[in-house]
Amino acid sequence: MEFSSKLLENAVNEIAMLPGIGKRTALRLVLHLLKQPSEQTLHLTEALLRMRNEIIYCKSCHNISDVEICEICNNETRDKRIICVVEDVRDVMAIENTNIFKGVYHVLGGKISPIDGIGPSQLNIASLIDKVKNELVDELIFALSSTMEGDTTNFYIYKQIKELNVKISTIARGISVGDELEYADEVTLGRSLMHRIPFESSIKSM
Numbered sequence: 001m002e003f004s005s006k007l008l009e010n011a012v013n014e015i016a017m018l019p020g021i022g023k024r025t026a027l028r029l030v031l032h033l034l035k036q037p038s039e040q041t042l043h044l045t046e047a048l049l050r051m052r053n054e055i056i057y058c059k060s061c062h063n064i065s066d067v068e069i070c071e072i073c074n075n076e077t078r079d080k081r082i083i084c085v086v087e088d089v090r091d092v093m094a095i096e097n098t099n100i101f102k103g104v105y106h107v108l109g110g111k112i113s114p115i116d117g118i119g120p121s122q123l124n125i126a127s128l129i130d131k132v133k134n135e136l137v138d139e140l141i142f143a144l145s146s147t148m149e150g151d152t153t154n155f156y157i158y159k160q161i162k163e164l165n166v167k168i169s170t171i172a173r174g175i176s177v178g179d180e181l182e183y184a185d186e187v188t189l190g191r192s193l194m195h196r197i198p199f200e201s202s203i204k205s206m
């Protein structure tokens with residue numbers, strides 16, 4: 001792609017670094033911004049910068065938050081003894097949309113994936129194990145997507161805590177293998193949570 005302006009080229013290259021956006025789309029977005037009042041670009045860059053610099057992760061569940069302890073963890077009506085283990089903030093949003101779950105979350109920040117060089121130490125797993133050991137926890141619900149990486153991660157955590165006195169369950173597989181949680185519709189996701197099964201019976205059928 002030949003550009004008539006270095007400034008245009010730089011902007012296109014930066015936007016094209018985002019996943020799913022090729023150079024053509026990036027060029028279209030940049031040209032769109034050029035046609036709009038300059039305040040729009042200012043608001044966009046400000047929103048991105050503030051998001052990047054000011055966002056914090058909840059000290060308890062690692063969910064993205066604006067405060068040290070997120071609204072869910074801070075909510076007195078939520079049952080802290082039931083922890084739903086998810087990959088990232090999108091899963092929290094999807095499960096919250098079902099309006100069924102009244103426990104709290106633990107956001108791992110990814111899944112164990114040796115191919116991508118992601119091991120347990122890069123994820124929020126140690127803090128989860130600590131929580132199960134040191135706080136009053138009745139049940140862990142695994143709600144990772146049923147990919148190989150999701151299963152590996154579930155099993156890794158299961159091995160660390162199976163001797164502890166905590167119930168371990170996994171969401172029922174209304175969600176077919178390989179589907180990401182965030183794409184499941186609310187009714188299906190809500191049902192999979194309600195009809196969760198003991199984790200041990202899920203590994204026997206694997």
Ligand SMILES: [Zn+2]
Binds near residue numbers: 061062
């Ligand atoms: Zn939290």
